[in-house]
Amino acid sequence: xxxxxxxxxxxxxxxxxxxxxxxxxxxxxxxxxxxxxxxxxxxxxxxxxxxxxxxxxxxxxxxxxxxxxxxxxxxxxxxxxxxxxxxxxxxxxxxxxxxxxxxxxxxxxxxxxxxxxxxxxxxxxxxxxxxxxxxx
Numbered sequence: 001x002x003x004x005x006x007x008x009x010x011x012x013x014x015x016x017x018x019x020x021x022x023x024x025x026x027x028x029x030x031x032x033x034x035x036x037x038x039x040x041x042x043x044x045x046x047x048x049x050x051x052x053x054x055x056x057x058x059x060x061x062x063x064x065x066x067x068x069x070x071x072x073x074x075x076x077x078x079x080x081x082x083x084x085x086x087x088x089x090x091x092x093x094x095x096x097x098x099x100x101x102x103x104x105x106x107x108x109x110x111x112x113x114x115x116x117x118x119x120x121x122x123x124x125x126x127x128x129x130x131x132x133x134x135x136x
Contacts, residue, residue, distance in 0.1 A: 055093035058100045059109035066106075067114035072122035080127035083135045098135045 061067050074080050084098040093101035095110070103109050116122050129135055 055090060055110065056095040056098065056100050057090065057093055057103045057108060057110045059103050059106045059112050061106065061112045061114050064114045064116070066112060068111045069113045070116050070121060070123045071113050071126045072116050072119045072124075074119070074125045074127050077127045077129065077134070079125055081124045082126045083129050084126055085129050085132045085135050087132075092132075097132070099132055 064070065071082075077083055082098055084100050087093045087099045087101045090101045090103075093099050106112060119125065
């Protein structure tokens, strides 16, 4: 093999190596970009689902038969099945934390309630707390 043939062989090997590295680099960039896109999409979905907490909007009805829930207000928090907090804004209402927001119209409410006169008539015993952290 002559010196020129050896140089050509080295050139061919070098070109193959560069081509392999280039393909590898392109594949790695594609994987890397797809990875970041996946992370971004995952974060966005998590934020959308996480912030879509179910609001606990309430409406007080005039008649017992219209109510979803019959409630009685107890004197002490230990007696209550539900400790609730009245949220000043609808965006602060949260069903899992019992943060209630009173709506103006029955059609806007998730739950309609009726305050019963006697404890034995109630489906749930409730107690209104002063701070949102006191609910359970």
